[in-house]
Amino acid sequence: MKSETVQFVPAIDEAVAGKGSQAMKFLAGLKNVRVWCGLLLSLCVLAPLMMMVTISLNPDEEQIMISMGTIKAFIPHVLSLENYREIWGDPNQPFARYLFNTLLIVFTTVFMSIVVNSSAAFALAWGQGGYRKIVIGSVVALLAIPGESLALPQLLMVSKMGIIDSYEVQILPFIGNAMSLFLFYQFFTKIPKDLIDAAKVDGVSLFKTYLHIGLPLSKPVIATVAILQFLEFWNSYLWPVMVTRGPEYRPLSVAMSAYFGSNQAYWGNIMAFAVSMAIPVIIFFLFVQRHFVQSITGSAVKG
Numbered sequence: 001m002k003s004e005t006v007q008f009v010p011a012i013d014e015a016v017a018g019k020g021s022q023a024m025k026f027l028a029g030l031k032n033v034r035v036w037c038g039l040l041l042s043l044c045v046l047a048p049l050m051m052m053v054t055i056s057l058n059p060d061e062e063q064i065m066i067s068m069g070t071i072k073a074f075i076p077h078v079l080s081l082e083n084y085r086e087i088w089g090d091p092n093q094p095f096a097r098y099l100f101n102t103l104l105i106v107f108t109t110v111f112m113s114i115v116v117n118s119s120a121a122f123a124l125a126w127g128q129g130g131y132r133k134i135v136i137g138s139v140v141a142l143l144a145i146p147g148e149s150l151a152l153p154q155l156l157m158v159s160k161m162g163i164i165d166s167y168e169v170q171i172l173p174f175i176g177n178a179m180s181l182f183l184f185y186q187f188f189t190k191i192p193k194d195l196i197d198a199a200k201v202d203g204v205s206l207f208k209t210y211l212h213i214g215l216p217l218s219k220p221v222i223a224t225v226a227i228l229q230f231l232e233f234w235n236s237y238l239w240p241v242m243v244t245r246g247p248e249y250r251p252l253s254v255a256m257s258a259y260f261g262s263n264q265a266y267w268g269n270i271m272a273f274a275v276s277m278a279i280p281v282i283i284f285f286l287f288v289q290r291h292f293v294q295s296i297t298g299s300a301v302k303g
Helices: 002-056 061-067 082-088 095-126 131-142 147-161 168-174 178-188 193-201 206-217 219-234 238-243 252-260 267-302
Strands: none
Touching: 002 267, 061 267, 082 095, 082 267, 095 131, 095 168, 095 178, 095 206, 095 219, 095 252, 095 267, 131 178, 147 168, 147 238, 168 238, 178 219, 193 206, 219 267, 238 252, 252 267
16 A cells, blocks of 8 residues: 555656646746737837827928828938927917926916815814715715816806916816815825824824824825826816917917917927927926835835
8 A cells, every 4th residue: 555655656746747837837928928918008108109209300291291101100210300490499389488388387286286185185084073074075076077067167257257368267276176185085094093193192283293294194195196187287278278368378288289270280390399298298207206106115114
């Protein structure tokens, strides 16, 4: 009986080794599939950007139309900054003014939105009073309402206030944001109660607790809200086109539509404008993303 058992042991080991090698081959194949899927997704994302850059560097409009739909539209074969010089130096469409307007509107709105929504969310999370549940319920309900449906009522309100065609009309209506407030609220409710109670015992007010405890801990949420709102306001078109009348307060998103108003669209200029408009977004996103990752890593280490 013992000899039979000894004979079966090598067979079992070989079977286990065979299954182990099959599993390793399967995992290696799965890794290759993931790599190819990643490359395919990267190509789908980068292809439009490559096409945009390639066309923006080609000053010949006829050659652009010929290369459309071919591989030449994705590979730069002409290197010229003529289209960029035309859009940056166009006196009828002052790009520098549009860029200044956009940066002022977006950064002011994002900054004020973070301050107002984070402080309001902290008060709703750790304040006193039964009103808090009602307010949070109303905020959640607002998330289901499309922003476009509120455009006309808001337009009537700002018209009565007399702030049409100004910076204020593009900033004030968007300081309060239901999504940002809800994200901050969800984060603040997860702060340990003992930490808040300790601050109360020491006689620290709710505002100082928010300032010295809530705000420093909420860096990951701040980065997330900053990215989402920056992209939203940078690409905003409907509201600015409704409330601005000329280049004095008009942002880049509305200014770009002027290139489609003529009978012929000059794609070299349009793509150069699009690249110039995208560069600040990419820079901001990379900068905030780095801080976002650092904040999450720091929070995990502290935890």
